[in-house]
Amino acid sequence: MVYLTRKAEFSASHFYHNPAFTAEENARVFGKCNNPNGHGHNYTLEVTVKGAVDPTTGFVVDLKHLKDIMSREVLEAMDHRFLNKEVPEFLTQIPTTENIAIAIWRRLAPKLKSAQLHRVRVYETPDLFVDVFGEDGPGEA
Amino acid sequence: MKAYLTRRYMFSASHRLHSERLTEEENRETYGKCNNPYGHGHNYIIEVTVGGAVDERTGMVCDLVELDECVRSHVLERYDHQNLNVLEEFAAEVPTTENLCISIYEIVKREFRGAHLQKVRIEETMMNSFEYTGENNR
Ligand SMILES: [Zn+2]
Numbered sequence: 001m002v003y004l005t006r007k008a009e010f011s012a013s014h015f016y017h018n019p020a021f022t023a024e025e026n027a028r029v030f031g032k033c034n035n036p037n038g039h040g041h042n043y044t045l046e047v048t049v050k051g052a053v054d055p056t057t058g059f060v061v062d063l064k065h066l067k068d069i070m071s072r073e074v075l076e077a078m079d080h081r082f083l084n085k086e087v088p089e090f091l092t093q094i095p096t097t098e099n100i101a102i103a104i105w106r107r108l109a110p111k112l113k114s115a116q117l118h119r120v121r122v123y124e125t126p127d128l129f130v131d132v133f134g135e136d137g138p139g140e141a
Numbered sequence: 142m143k144a145y146l147t148r149r150y151m152f153s154a155s156h157r158l159h160s161e162r163l164t165e166e167e168n169r170e171t172y173g174k175c176n177n178p179y180g181h182g183h184n185y186i187i188e189v190t191v192g193g194a195v196d197e198r199t200g201m202v203c204d205l206v207e208l209d210e211c212v213r214s215h216v217l218e219r220y221d222h223q224n225l226n227v228l229e230e231f232a233a234e235v236p237t238t239e240n241l242c243i244s245i246y247e248i249v250k251r252e253f254r255g256a257h258l259q260k261v262r263i264e265e266t267m268m269n270s271f272e273y274t275g276e277n278n279r
Contacts, residue, residue: 018198018199020198021198029199029204030199031206093200094199094200095200096195096199096200096201097146098144098146098200098201098202099195099200101144102142102144102195105142126149127148127149127150128146128147128148128149128205129146129147130145130146130147130202131144131145131147132142132144132145133143133145134142135142137143138145138259
């Protein structure tokens with residue numbers, strides 16, 4: 001099994017708000033991130049796929065295919081967007097780094113051919129990132 | 142789907158690697174420059190990874206403010222600008238980054254109740270890093 005990671009960046013704005021909370025609860029739980037006008041981040045996305053090396057091509061995955069899927073499914077939808085208002089998942093879910101990573105996993109996993117999605121990592125800042133590994137959990141690698 | 146959130150922190154501390162179980166010569170041989178009797182220091186980067194299901198009400202694995210406060214008060218306060226060798230946990234253990242990693246894991250495991258602690262990773266320098274996930278190593 002070989003693991004391949006491709007990075008991408010996108011910039012987006014968001015805010016955190018739960019309509020079921022009172023204004024005070026929202027302010028307490030989400031702090032500054034509750035500002036309804038939103039604020040932004042430069043997100044870094046790392047997508048790791050795994051698979052056996054194809055004996056003919058020497059590839060785990062066709063990198064062009066992976067890049068195209070990442071652009072189409074993630075960057076076109078999220079880059080330079082207000083996540084709360086423009087990305088369907090976040091009309092009903094709070095666009096935290098956790099939920100962004102899960103949404104990206106769900107967008108990418110069904111589109112990949114040959115290789116299998118292993119990990120989606122989303123950096124909100126260099127000091128804060130979230131990993132998801134689908135339903136399997138992190139495993140060894 | 143579970144999510145694993147990692148937060149990075151930094152502190153600066155000094156240490157000297159020297160084992161009571163080795164002779165002077167063996168210490169010099171084993172630890173090289175790190176055996177210098179006056180010690181030396183590092184900017185340690187620590188990464189704390191917690192994991193679990195995402196809370197539907199908050200969209201989060203845990204309250205980040207709580208995690209930051211826990212690490213600040215129990216880890217950074219304890220180690221930042223300290224000489225590791227004089228601390229209680231290193232009275233009988235060499236303050237290698239391996240042992241520091243285990244100590245920090247144990248502190249966060251004990252003090253943080255907000256989510257499952259998955260891993261502690263430390264970068265001693267840009268070249269060396271260490272990870273501990275709580276397997277029985279002591
Ligand atoms: Zn934000």
